[in-house]
Amino acid sequence: MREYKRIGKLHVAKVLHQFIEQEVMPGLDLEYEIFWNxxxxxxxxxxxENKVLINERAVFQQQLNKWHQENRSYKQGDYKTFLEQxxxxxxxxxxxxxxxxxxxxxxxxxSGPQLVVPINNARFAVNAANARWGSLYDAxxxxxxxxxxxxxxxxxxxxxxxxxxxxxxAFLDKTLPLQHSSHKNVVSYRIVENKLIVELAExxxxxxxxxxxFIGFQGExxxxxxxxxxxxxxxxxxxFDRNHVVGASDSAGIKDIVLEAALTTIMDCEDSVTAxxxxxxxxxxxxxxxxxxxxxxATFQKGNKQLSRSLKQDRVFQTAEGxxxxxxxxxLMLIRNVGHLMGSDAILDEQGNDVPEGILDGVxxxxxxxxxxxxxxxxxxxxxxxxxxxxxxxxGSKEVAxxxxxxxxxxxxxxxxxxxxxxxxxxxxxxxxxxxxxxINEVKERIFFINTGFLDRTGDEIHTSMxxxxxxxxxxxxxxxxxxxxxxxxxxxxxxxxxQGTAQIGKGMWAMPDEMAALLRMxxxxxKAGASTAWVxxxxxxxxxxxxxxxxxxxxxxxxxxxxxxDYLDLLLQVPLASETYSFDQIEEELNNNAQSILGYVVxxxxxxxGCSKVLDMHNTALMEDRATLRISSQLLANWLxxxxxxxxxxxxxxxxxxxxxxxQNGDDPLYFPLSSKHSIAYQAAxxxxxxxxxxxNGYTEPILHKRRLEAKERFKSSTK
Ligand SMILES: CC(=O)SCCNC(=O)CCNC(=O)[C@H](O)C(C)(C)COP(=O)(O)OP(=O)(O)OC[C@H]1O[C@@H](n2cnc3c(N)ncnc32)[C@H](O)[C@@H]1OP(=O)(O)O
Ligand SMILES: O=CC(=O)O
Ligand SMILES: [Mg+2]
Numbered sequence: 001m002r003e004y005k006r007i008g009k010l011h012v013a014k015v016l017h018q019f020i021e022q023e024v025m026p027g028l029d030l031e032y033e034i035f036w037n038x039x040x041x042x043x044x045x046x047x048x049e050n051k052v053l054i055n056e057r058a059v060f061q062q063q064l065n066k067w068h069q070e071n072r073s074y075k076q077g078d079y080k081t082f083l084e085q086x087x088x089x090x091x092x093x094x095x096x097x098x099x100x101x102x103x104x105x106x107x108x109x110x111s112g113p114q115l116v117v118p119i120n121n122a123r124f125a126v127n128a129a130n131a132r133w134g135s136l137y138d139a140x141x142x143x144x145x146x147x148x149x150x151x152x153x154x155x156x157x158x159x160x161x162x163x164x165x166x167x168x169x170a171f172l173d174k175t176l177p178l179q180h181s182s183h184k185n186v187v188s189y190r191i192v193e194n195k196l197i198v199e200l201a202e203x204x205x206x207x208x209x210x211x212x213x214f215i216g217f218q219g220e221x222x223x224x225x226x227x228x229x230x231x232x233x234x235x236x237x238x239x240f241d242r243n244h245v246v247g248a249s250d251s252a253g254i255k256d257i258v259l260e261a262a263l264t265t266i267m268d269c270e271d272s273v274t275a276x277x278x279x280x281x282x283x284x285x286x287x288x289x290x291x292x293x294x295x296x297x298a299t300f301q302k303g304n305k306q307l308s309r310s311l312k313q314d315r316v317f318q319t320a321e322g323x324x325x326x327x328x329x330x331x332l333m334l335i336r337n338v339g340h341l342m343g344s345d346a347i348l349d350e351q352g353n354d355v356p357e358g359i360l361d362g363v364x365x366x367x368x369x370x371x372x373x374x375x376x377x378x379x380x381x382x383x384x385x386x387x388x389x390x391x392x393x394x395x396g397s398k399e400v401a402x403x404x405x406x407x408x409x410x411x412x413x414x415x416x417x418x419x420x421x422x423x424x425x426x427x428x429x430x431x432x433x434x435x436x437x438x439x440i441n442e443v444k445e446r447i448f449f450i451n452t453g454f455l456d457r458t459g460d461e462i463h464t465s466m467x468x469x470x471x472x473x474x475x476x477x478x479x480x481x482x483x484x485x486x487x488x489x490x491x492x493x494x495x496x497x498x499x500q501g502t503a504q505i506g507k508g509m510w511a512m513p514d515e516m517a518a519l520l521r522m523x524x525x526x527x528k529a530g531a532s533t534a535w536v537x538x539x540x541x542x543x544x545x546x547x548x549x550x551x552x553x554x555x556x557x558x559x560x561x562x563x564x565x566x567d568y569l570d571l572l573l574q575v576p577l578a579s580e581t582y583s584f585d586q587i588e589e590e591l592n593n594n595a596q597s598i599l600g601y602v603v604x605x606x607x608x609x610x611g612c613s614k615v616l617d618m619h620n621t622a623l624m625e626d627r628a629t630l631r632i633s634s635q636l637l638a639n640w641l642x643x644x645x646x647x648x649x650x651x652x653x654x655x656x657x658x659x660x661x662x663x664x665q666n667g668d669d670p671l672y673f674p675l676s677s678k679h680s681i682a683y684q685a686a687x688x689x690x691x692x693x694x695x696x697x698n699g700y701t702e703p704i705l706h707k708r709r710l711e712a713k714e715r716f717k718s719s720t721k
Pocket of ligand 1: 115116117118123124125127128268271272302453455456509513536537538539612613614624625626628629
């Protein structure tokens with residue numbers, strides 16, 4: 001039994017209470033009693049409102065279900081009128097301009113990759129914070145960015161190394177071109193009379209076409225160990241060492257090219273983590289505390305080496321004029337809280353009910369971030385004294401207004417100035433996309449990003465129109481009218497409300513973590529579509545995606561798009577229904593593919609508490625799966641079952657078949673519990689997600705995942721007693 005401490009009318013789990021009083025609050029200049037009193041007031045005053053909002057979601061869903069049942073075919077105009085009448089379509093406010101102040105440069109001025117990381121994994125979290133600067137040579141050498149056509153030599157494979165260097169020098173020629181020659185012909189770089197001069201193999205000297213791109217150096221002017229450039233606002237560093245295995249093979253002694261990569265990182269408390277009870281929540285918060293106090297460390301075994309990882313220092317360069325420039329060594333850290341739906345048993349109210357987890361996250365993560373504001377970390381996060389909370393899964397402007405009220409109240413509890421807490425609004429639910437300007441309006445003094453979370457958004461698209469008919473296959477969804485309109489409308493709303501130079505317009509996740517050649521080919525499209533940042537799943541992906549920000553001038557793209565005036569509403573309202581009848585084989589393939597994704601993800605979630613996994617699809621491509629991708633797969637199958645595209649038996653057979661496949665794929669994992677065992681809770685959870693999918697609130701997977709994970713934890717506890 002979990003122990004609780006009575007605080008006023010609340011029951012606070014001892015593990016959380018001790019964590020807050022003994023680890024978080026010391027040094028924060030807050031009276032403990034006043035803090036708990038105010039926290040309690042927030043919970044009592046805002047929980048009922050939170051509940052009303054969740055109920056409103058259910059009422060909208062019932063109204064939509066009924067309307068579709070009664071209007072099997074309909075005119076778009078009638079549908080729109082209905083949505084207006086029930087208040088689902090809110091009407092656009094006239095002129096909205098955001099007024100957010102004190103936003104760090106990484107968000108307001110620079111454009112670059114945004115990394116996301118499950119915060120409960122300290123090894124990954126520290127790695128993510130340190131991914132501000134990434135080795136281009138490592139990213140190219142170690143991924144498929146340059147095709148690997150043979151087995152590489154152990155240690156350093158010189159031939160592959162040459163291919164990497166050739167690729168990288170072509171990048172330098174494009175980004176930092178010399179007046180006459182190429183970087184591949186350079187034998188030395190040096191600084192002469194405040195200018196970068198290069199000596200060429202063919203004899204003679206050359207210099208940069210644009211001298212202002214050269215920013216600073218380390219080492220001697222005549223023999224620098226490092227040179228720093230800035231292009232499109234982002235850093236590029238050449239590192240030299242002729243004694244290094246790579247530097248020795250390079251004519252100019254370049255041992256690496258390091259790119260400014262993950263400008264910002266979302267430390268995720270939401271869809272990539274498993275946090276189902278008070279103990280899990282404290283583990284999540286403890287890592288955030290370590291990041292904000294700057295002392296988070298991870299010690300782990302890699303191969304036969306014991307490694308320890310901690311946060312990197314800032315980077316200091318000399319300028320050619322004799323001054324000094326200091327660059328942040330770490331990514332600007334943002335924290336994603338959970339949404340408004342779930343409750344947490346970390347605190348119980350007077351009646352013994354879980355309190356809203358979103359309120360808990362807001363208070364505790366902001367409280368922890370106050371350590372950064374007070375300068376308790378040797379590694380300052382926000383130079384602008386801001387706290388950046390990403391708020392997911394909000395439906396419509398009332399829910400955004402509620403988040404704003406919550407943030408106001410939290411600022412009072414932790415005693416920081418109004419609008420210290422900034423908000424990143426995930427545009428990932430249909431009611432938010434349709435009413436985005438109204439949503440932005442509610443937080444115009446604190447908004448720092450909008451982001452198209454297209455994965456959740458797809459799940460919500462399917463669930464919202466569950467009664468309208470059978471939807472298209474998962475792959476076809478990416479080409480439907482609504483999703484394209486959604487991406488465009490989001491950028492348009494951001495530009496119209498003045499995001500350029502103030503806030504980020506973000507785009508979604510690259511969900512194929514091992515497909516870096518494809519990332520290089522495709523992910524620049526998001527920038528051409530107006531995004532100033534886009535999500536990547538790993539530091540390697542961040543480094544490679546950083547190349548796109550040198551290729552595309554985001555400011556110019558946004559300027560171009562600013563004049564674009566199409567109204568996307570009608571396209572946004574086009575429900576992605578299948579217009580063809582799928583063949584038996586196509587149906588089987590779709591069932592198997594989704595069953596495999598669901599099982600491969602859920603088994604690690606339920607049995608091992610891993611919230612983000614790489615799972616093979618039917619074509620053996622490893623895909624990043626998290627709760628949002630699970631929402632899509634489970635809702636799609638629920639939709640097909642509901643509309644008779646497949647039968648329950650077909651689904652059961654598919655799940656049973658794919659369970660064996662996933663068991664085989666995980667054969668090497670000593671902690672793995674087989675899905676094909678009749679005792680597998682994970683298997684039951686997977687089936688429940690589909691068979692009960694139509695009744696899940698907005699198609700979310702959290703309620704079933706949490707319930708089943710708690711069951712698995714209980715079983716594990718009793719088996720180890
Ligand atoms: C819809 C949404 O909400 S999307 C947002 C949620 N999704 C995410 O946050 C994705 C985060 N990414 C991840 O969790 C992981 O990259 C996964 C699960 C996709 C793949 O993980 P793995 O299979 O362990 O990756 P892989 O073996 O290729 O690489 C592991 C190495 O990369 C690092 N790494 C991988 N992903 C990350 C990351 N997001 N941040 C920091 N480091 C990372 C690890 O630290 C590790 O390096 P190390 O051994 O030096 O510590
Ligand atoms: O949170 C991101 C998404 O795509 O969903
Ligand atoms: Mg999401």
